[in-house]
Amino acid sequence: MKTGVYPGSFDPITLGHVDIVKRALKIFDRLIILISVNPRKQTLFTKEERIDMIEQVLAECLDRITIRTSDTLTVHQAKNLGATHIIRGLRALTDFEYEFQMTHANRALDKDIDSIFFMTDNKYSFLSSTTVKEIAQFKGDLSSFVPKYVKQKIEEKFYK
């Protein structure tokens, strides 16, 4: 059984993340979504809210997905959870340099855990959770960036 770990903040999960999950599930039997929880980093949504949104949005494939929060290095957590690969998404231009550094650092920490990259659909290649939050602040339409359930949760946060 091939297991991959997909780490990120998912604050909130966007259609770009969903696209990467769907692609990864074609190759991996099981996926562990690892939500980074950094007490020094402020997030819009709590860990519980982020988990709830992921569960709702990926309901139809939850039998192959486990959601965990991350409290240690991704490579260590990947190994402890029986995963062989770290899954990452690549967007237009910006992600490469950071991912390049992270992959080499992770390899130095554990040579058995490799990283694998998926390119998202073109229409999501400029999409980030940060962009979504910026658009939300100015009441822009989020329909083409996040699933309906997430849109509703963002609206509750910003407009109620």
Ligand code: ADP
């Ligand atoms: P963000 O950078 O949007 O705040 P995360 O920290 O949650 O997102 O990112 C987790 C992983 O998902 C990273 O590998 C990131 O490159 C990838 N990712 C995020 N948004 C997209 C997208 N629109 N298309 C492809 N990959 C994405």
